[in-house]
Amino acid sequence: MPYIDRDGDVFILYLGNEGEVDNENRFSPDWIDATHATLDEIESHEGAAALVTTSTGKFFTNGLDTTWIFSNTDKLPEYLDRVHTLYTRLLTFPMATVAAVQGHAFGAGAMLATSHDFRVMRADRGFYCLPEVTLNMPFTVGMSALLTTRLPKQTAVDAMTTGRRYGGADALATGIVEEVADGNSVLTAAVARASALTATRGDNLSGIKRGIHQEALTALALVTDKSNFSFG
Numbered sequence: 001m002p003y004i005d006r007d008g009d010v011f012i013l014y015l016g017n018e019g020e021v022d023n024e025n026r027f028s029p030d031w032i033d034a035t036h037a038t039l040d041e042i043e044s045h046e047g048a049a050a051l052v053t054t055s056t057g058k059f060f061t062n063g064l065d066t067t068w069i070f071s072n073t074d075k076l077p078e079y080l081d082r083v084h085t086l087y088t089r090l091l092t093f094p095m096a097t098v099a100a101v102q103g104h105a106f107g108a109g110a111m112l113a114t115s116h117d118f119r120v121m122r123a124d125r126g127f128y129c130l131p132e133v134t135l136n137m138p139f140t141v142g143m144s145a146l147l148t149t150r151l152p153k154q155t156a157v158d159a160m161t162t163g164r165r166y167g168g169a170d171a172l173a174t175g176i177v178e179e180v181a182d183g184n185s186v187l188t189a190a191v192a193r194a195s196a197l198t199a200t201r202g203d204n205l206s207g208i209k210r211g212i213h214q215e216a217l218t219a220l221a222l223v224t225d226k227s228n229f230s231f232g
Contacts (some may be wrong), residue, residue, distance in 0.1 A: 001031060007052075007191050008200040009043045015055040024062035025055055027108055031065070032082055040087060049201045050194035051093060053116060054100035054187055060126065061081045063107030077224035083108055084142045084220040090115040091146075091213045091220075094206040096197035100190035101177065107131055111143060114150045117209075119177040120190040123168035128176050134163040145219030151176060 005012040013031055015097070016025040025031070042051060055061065064083070069076060090097055090112070099105075099116040103126040110128050113119050121128065130147070139147070139160065148156045152175040158164055159176075168180040181189040210217065 001034045001195075004038055004041060008195065009048045010052055010191050010194045011045070012049050012187070012191070013038055013042065013051060013053045013062050014058075015053065017056055023057050024059045025109070026062050026065040026067075027086075028065040028068050028084055029079065029082065030088060035086060036089065039093070043094065047201075048198040048205050050096040050098070050198045051097045052100050052187070052190045052194050053090075053112075054102055054190065057103060058126075059103045059109075060101045060105040061109030061112055063109040063111075080140055080224045084140070086113040087111060087142070087146055088217055088220050091217060092206050092209050094203060095201040096194055096205070098190045098194045100187045101126060101128065102184075102186045105129070108143075111146055114146060114176075118179075118190075118193055119171075120179045120181055120186055120193065121168045121171050121177040122186045123180040123182050127165040127167060129163065129165040130159045130161075131163045133161055140224055141222050142216070142220035145216045149213065149216045164202060219226075 001016060003014050003017070013035075016023055016031075016194070040047070044146065045226065072079070097116040097118070099113040099119045101113050101119060101121040103122070105126070106114045106129045110130055113128065144160075147160060151159065153175040155176060158174070159166070166174065166176055168177070171177045172180050179189060
């Protein structure tokens with residue numbers, strides 16, 4: 001489950017711990033609630049601050065909780081709407097946000113990284129991948145808007161229609177991430193980037209982000225259409 005650490009004025013949100021039984025940090029309903037709770041805690045602190053999101057081990061996050069979905073197919077639209085709330089939360093978070101992608105970021109997990117202001121990815125391990133096309137799974141309207149407004153258009157086309165796996169170098173070259181780092185220095189690089197932006201924390205920053213991301217936010221707020229969405 002998610003937990004918080006701190007480096008000076010930079011809050012570090014760990015999406016999970018590699019010692020846990022489920023260390024893929026999938027978006028179970030409980031995990032979504034716990035992530036919001038940690039963000040509530042971070043947001044409640046006063047003063048200069050920035051946020052870095054990362055994890056430990058092989059996975060940044062492996063995305064949707066498919067085990068839960070296949071056992072609760074009747075609840076899928078509502079579940080996806082809840083997933084959207086994490087993207088909206090990060091897109092408008094009142095402090096600078098940096099994703100430190102130390103491992104695999106797949107599907108909804110890749111979109112979580114894309115919802116941050118900036119991304120630093122490990123150069124020698126891990127992939128950014130949107131495998132929905134190979135899973136015969138459509139993107140929600142909100143997910144599509146998030147990706148096509150946050151990624152360079154041709155990169156979005158490539159990533160969304162081919163299921164391509166982007167390593168660090170490819171992700172940097174195609175505009176998915178802003179920086180790569182060797183070995184275990186991803187977190188260090190992300191914290192350094194975030195530390196330079198702690199003074200921007202506040203409602204004004206959140207308002208600026210809301211203006212920048214208005215198209216994606218509007219789409220993410222739409223209720224998922226039960227008649228047009230299925231899994232598998």
